[in-house]
Amino acid sequence: MTIIRIAAIVAASVTTLLAQPGPTATEIYRAAVAEYLKSGDAARSARPLATLGPGQLEPAVKAILARAEPRELEAAADLHLEIGIAVAGLSVSGASAYFDQGSRLVTAIVPPPAIRKGVSALRLVDMALISSTWHRVAASTLLSINDVARARPIIQRALRLAPQSAALLTVLGTAHEIDAGVQNPDLFDSLSGKTHTAQRRSSTLLFAEKSYKAALESDPAYALALIRLGRVQFLQDNVKAARASLERGTALAREPRHQFLAAMFTGALQESQKDLDGARQSYARALTTAPQSQHAVAALAFVDMMSGRLDRAERVARAYTSATLDDAWWLHKNGVFDVEGLQWLRQHLRQ
16 A cells, blocks of 8 residues: 555545445445555545535544544544544645544544543553544654644644643654744844744753753653754764763664664764764664665765765666666655554554
8 A cells, every 4th residue: 555545545536436326425435434444554544535515524524523432433534544644745735634633533433521430540641642642643744744833733632632642742853953044134124034933943942952851861762852952962962962862762773764763863963073974874774774865875975975976876866766666765765754653553543
């Protein structure tokens, strides 16, 4: 299954089907959800939804909410998440619409306190984990395209369910970090503009640092928080602390995405210290871990050029441009997309 395949199916026009008598919009929607629950194939499951306009989808979602069957709610929410991820690279507003409906569906999995009688504590924890993980993945999708404004409310919804989650606190820190990245003092001509922007950037980086440290208080071995903390410390010109955080995060990293970010951030630190050989090794390691990352290709080619190895830089660029890349390349570009969370949701639904 590919992301672009889902996007193409969802975007397809099937107007001829609408003219024929057949099942209601709610029946079509419930059948799609049932198919996704059965097969896990989001592309095939989403195909019938191409026949539904926005005005038809909303009543169908409300019907699922009214039934309040946990497995159906979870499947529907995950299908909305998959479609939202698929279209995010094409239409942010379209992705947000699916995420908004999916958020309502996954939030409904967790019963309000007034009707929790008879639900075991273990089941309540599981429900909260499903919902918080779902929101974390949705937020990471938006952060992967630098849409912090839409990601923030989703992060806050998740934190209300799991305020001590190291993974969520790290996503919150990442939102601050991305915010800091767009606050560039060099874009201003006036001294006051430069000073004000530099202060805002510094303050935002402190918010990110605080979030990463809160994540580590919750889970001292959470590699991604250490790795991103190292990045923020580097951006704050605290090279010694950054190196220590990155080294520890690299040693703890087990997920490919975490290993990729550790290598990229370590390479940037080494490059800043004029250690071009070390930087090249780090960027090469990052590219091996995530062959579709444009950032890794650009960083590796740049270091080769700075080292006077134009031949190697050209080979790196040619290898990337000639490769058959996954259509969801944009998810790999900065390592923000929470692929581990999406995999967990898929596996949980299959249990």
